[in-house]
Amino acid sequence: MAEVQAVKEPDTIRLVSHLLTRHHSQQMADIWNIGLNLALRISDLLSIKFSDIEEDRLVLREQKTGKHANIQLNPKALQIIHRIKEEHPSHIYLFQSYRNKQAINRSPRPLTRRAVSKALGTIGEEIKLPLGTHSMRKTRGYHLYKSTKDIARVMKMLRHSSEGVTLRYIGLTQEEVDKDFKELEL
Template identity: 35%
Template structure:
């Protein structure tokens, strides 16, 4: 809901672990969010369902929206994990901080995080291109 994000952060309960997680919204994202929520009431959902009065969209509808974007822009297979991995990849490239990213993703080991975001494969590819036999 608008009230949940208007202060630049939000809390959510992770489905897999049941843990409550607080997340700060990056400043550049918050600028766009403020424009988007300007005309919403505090109790309005950010993504309202068209099925009922003041209900949020469900997981299936979110998936349909992502698939529509994939089709419209002729992108390779997209999903919610694509967005999560892309965030992780760019966060790592900007800050080179695998430990913080590991905490964000709730992974047990930094190695798991690097594999998840594809960094190890990128490094292997780069080294293979430079390798001379």
């Protein structure tokens, strides 16, 4: 599996959303935008049920770690969630598979990780940036770190237990750390 990156430029974040809508579907763009705002692993993001959403909070148990996540939903995430619920009131999953013929005759299921990975991969090729299902989570972590410089806060949001893992995960390079030391004079 190829290493994917955080999207570091705000214009590129918006471009990815636009291209997903244009080349794939609004649902793929919604996954991107919700994924950026929740910083969940793709397995947890795709498994969100409307019943996991309590007013303005998402409450779930992470599949990989078993840790409890209680996430405050920001206005952008809430707006997208409400629109999806309004468009698909009978859906159980936030990102429910409903387009292919097989989905009609089976019990409801979320979109697959593979479908999302494929969509992000094609957009990544187009914009010459390695994108994948972890890009949303990495992007959120990177931008939180850049705005706060608080690695402990990023670790808590990503529910990591090591600073080194978090720094590597968000793609913070030695050049960026050096720049921070150089620019901040006390």
